[in-house]
Amino acid sequence: MVSDDLWSIGELAGQAGVTVKTVRFYSDRGLLPEAARSYGGHRRYGPPALDRLRLIRSLRSLDLPVPEIGRILAAGESSAGALEDAVAGQLREVGSQLAALRWREAALQLVRDAAPEERPGLLRLVGAVPTPPGSDALARFWRRALPVRLPAPLLSAILEAAVPQPPADPTPAQVLAFARLHVLVGGVRFGKEECRPASRMPDDGFRPAVLYAGLGEAYALASDDLRGQRPPQEGGSLDCFVAAHAQARGARDTPAFRRGLAGMLAQTADPVVERYWDLTGELVSPPSGPAEPTLGSAHTWLYAALKTQVRAAAR
Known part of the structure; x- marks a missing residue:
């Protein structure tokens, strides 16, 4: 028998403000706990699933990849350390992206400010160097x-x-x-x-x-x-x-x-x-x-x- 306190996948999506497709995506990857199944085999979720879904959305807002989120959730009591490692890795990634953007900006300024006849050579020169x-x-x-x-x-x-x-x-x-x-x-x-x-x-x-x-x-x-x-x-x-x-x-x-x-x-x-x-x-x-x-x-x-x-x- 399924409790009236449990939600269908659509009801959980409405509670969290996401689409049913999003809930199914995370559920299929084992990131959302199912409380039960209906007599027809439909998924039912309780409040822990809503809390978990909100946490996943917060982590995704930091652009953490889904596998990394899975490792954080699986860490249980050690999730604070796993989260710290994941955030540190993401900060390094963001820093690398910012460095690439700053390098690209300076390269564009170099080409923009050059004389027209010099631009093709400069493009070949800076284009031969990775960014960053x-x-x-x-x-x-x-x-x-x-x-x-x-x-x-x-x-x-x-x-x-x-x-x-x-x-x-x-x-x-x-x-x-x-x-x-x-x-x-x-x-x-x-x-x-x-x-x-x-x-x-x-x-x-x-x-x-x-x-x-x-x-x-x-x-x-x-x-x-x-x-x-x-x-x-x-x-x-x-x-x-x-x-x-x-x-x-x-x-x-x-x-x-x-x-x-x-x-x-x-x-x-x-x-x-x-x-x-x-x-x-x-x-x-x-x-x-x-x-x-x-x-x-x-x-x-x-x-x-x-x-x-x-x-x-x-x-």
Whole structure:
């Protein structure tokens, strides 16, 4: 016998302000508890089903997918934790969508503000980068370019400093710089006949891990000089820079070594890497004010300081 306090599927739909189709959809997926069946086999629902249906509608208003809602409801007493996880995941998804929209907006502004003859090329350029873009291609570039067998913590630190992340709220200029970075690294092939920018060093007794660890310290010191907009000059950052190269080669820091280092750095300059750092500087620097230092700008500053010192000593 069916109680008079139970509702048919149509009555439940009317109570909840939804369609019968909606109630049947959730019921078929086991999300709504049935209290009984009529003699004719029709579904009957009680107040718990109405409460459950209202909860489902609230969760759907947050755009939570039905499978996720099912997991929350199935969690029972642990539903608070399941709901927290689901909301956190949805927030990440919304954040990614917003980042994509902001990137798309800046890309559209870039194309809109360009001269008509430049627009086709810009469209091809920005269209080749995913929306929102990632930095995996840039990380792969450095993994191929850096010497092999660097210690994992050191490699991670280098990649963190060398690989810029897409700005959360990019300007059109930053969209352009990031797109050009992707094109730049995508065109580099490392083979026997091509140079690896970071590996053009003498092999005899060369210890790359010592070099890169020391360069990290030198670049950090030089960044303070760059932020202070000081010209390249002698000091602790230059000494640290030279010491890194000397220790990596088992050599002593002497005037002769500094002369040789200046000459070697002139020969190992790589236009692809230099372009990479120029674009990275455009990407990470604020629209107005001093440029934000990069590993590349720190290297350029230190190399200029070394050349100045060597020339002064030769007079």
